[in-house]
Amino acid sequence: MTIKPKKGRIVIDSKLCKGCYLCMSVCPSELIVISTELNEKGYYPAEFTETNAGEDRKCTGCAMCAVICPDIAIEVYRG
Amino acid sequence: MEKVVFKRPKYIKKVPFHYCPGCGHSIIHRLIAEVIEELDIGEKTICVPPAGCAVLAYDYFDIDMGEAPHGRGAALATGVKRILPDKMVFSYQGDGDIAAIGTAETIHAANRGENITVIFVNNSCYGMTGGQMAPTTLLGQNSTTTPGGRDKDRDGSPIDLSEMLAITKGAVYIERTAVNSIKNIIKTKKAIAKAFKVQMAGLGFSLVEILSPCPTNWKMSPVDACEWIDDGVMQTFPLKIVKDETS
Ligand SMILES: Cc1ncc(C[n+]2csc(CCOP(=O)(O)OP(=O)(O)O)c2C)c(N)n1
Ligand code: SF4
Ligand code: SF4
Ligand code: SF4
Ligand SMILES: [Mg+2]
Numbered sequence: 001m002t003i004k005p006k007k008g009r010i011v012i013d014s015k016l017c018k019g020c021y022l023c024m025s026v027c028p029s030e031l032i033v034i035s036t037e038l039n040e041k042g043y044y045p046a047e048f049t050e051t052n053a054g055e056d057r058k059c060t061g062c063a064m065c066a067v068i069c070p071d072i073a074i075e076v077y078r079g
Numbered sequence: 080m081e082k083v084v085f086k087r088p089k090y091i092k093k094v095p096f097h098y099c100p101g102c103g104h105s106i107i108h109r110l111i112a113e114v115i116e117e118l119d120i121g122e123k124t125i126c127v128p129p130a131g132c133a134v135l136a137y138d139y140f141d142i143d144m145g146e147a148p149h150g151r152g153a154a155l156a157t158g159v160k161r162i163l164p165d166k167m168v169f170s171y172q173g174d175g176d177i178a179a180i181g182t183a184e185t186i187h188a189a190n191r192g193e194n195i196t197v198i199f200v201n202n203s204c205y206g207m208t209g210g211q212m213a214p215t216t217l218l219g220q221n222s223t224t225t226p227g228g229r230d231k232d233r234d235g236s237p238i239d240l241s242e243m244l245a246i247t248k249g250a251v252y253i254e255r256t257a258v259n260s261i262k263n264i265i266k267t268k269k270a271i272a273k274a275f276k277v278q279m280a281g282l283g284f285s286l287v288e289i290l291s292p293c294p295t296n297w298k299m300s301p302v303d304a305c306e307w308i309d310d311g312v313m314q315t316f317p318l319k320i321v322k323d324e325t326s
Contacts, residue, residue: 008084015095016095018099018100018101019100020100020101020294020301020302021300021301021302022101022301022302022305025302025305026261041095043100061084063084063085064261066085067085067261067264067265068106068260068261068264070096070098070100070101070102070103070105070106070301071095071096071105072087072091072105072109074085075083075085075086075087076083076084076085076086077081077082077083077084078081078082078084079080079081079082
């Protein structure tokens with residue numbers, strides 16, 4: 001039996017994001033980038049690069065991005 | 080099956096914080112709410128917020144709150160706790176609030192061994208009013224009232240309030256932590272949980288001083304502000320257990 005490696009994923013609420021980019025500074029796999037579109041508050045929010053990556057994701061769901069996010073804009077899922 | 084491993088804690092309302100990007104207050108609010116949820120004390124916890132950037136904390140915490148006049152958090156928390164000894168009562172105070180206008184109230188509450196907890200957010204300036212010097216401002220640090228940097232002879236040296244409080248007989252647990260890295264955020268949460276448990280065990284005065292970034296008044300990016308806590312602030316305010324007489 002092959003054991004499927006655990007995968008993670010995050011969801012960034014772009015409305016809550018204030019573009020501090022602390023999440024980017026801690027992600028070990030550099031999976032977060034700056035969006036090219038402004039949000040309602042006038043910030044360029046952080047954007048998860050693997051939202052549409054299917055099973056091929058590098059995100060482990062370590063949650064470091066969420067732990068440092070001041071605005072509780074990140075939810076993390078694992079499994 | 081996919082599981083949620085990180086989400087908004089139960090006792091933080093789903094509203095945006097008014098804090099600046101990268102502000103440490105937001106992280107500290109969340110950690111307090113996580114501890115309240117994990118200890119299951121939401122119904123018995125009362126927070127006393129300050130004058131300062133956290134003045135609107137009652138808009139965010141979904142628990143009972145009672146605002147103190149500037150600096151008087153420990154005095155108000157004393158009154159609340161003495162009337163309602165079964166509640167878990169903590170004040171939330173900035174460095175200007177606690178170490179300038181509120182010094183007297185704080186020292187005497189600690190000295191009396193009031194069974195309360197103080198969360199002391201040290202961002203080495205008066206954040207809310209635009210970045211004036213606080214008693215905790217570092218030597219050489221620019222502020223609107225110390226242009227060119229704080230000078231020892233002209234402005235005095237930074238006050239280490241936690242060490243001052245530690246010499247009072249009534250203070251039983253004082254720790255200094257920071258929220259500038261994952262490791263330090265995790266340690267801060269543990270310290271908050273310990274302080275709350277010290278109070279619930281009836282042991283006496285507990286305080287957690289938290290070094291916190293104020294990117295706006297430090298005129299730094301949030302990432303640089305977190306680095307500056309390591310390279311600058313901790314040189315004057317090293318992280319440590321300042322006092323622990325709980326065991
Ligand atoms: C009696 C009184 N004096 C002065 C003020 C103005 N004031 C509001 S907040 C503040 C300082 C806040 O600094 P700090 O406690 O460090 O909190 P921060 O905003 O940095 O979190 C001052 C002087 C006030 N609100 N009340
Ligand atoms: S959960 Fe971990 S790996 Fe995934 S985006 Fe966040 S920091 Fe990166
Ligand atoms: S840490 Fe949070 S607020 Fe800051 S950029 Fe990332 S998602 Fe946005
Ligand atoms: S001024 Fe400083 S302490 Fe106040 S909200 Fe902005 S970053 Fe936070
Ligand atoms: Mg301050």
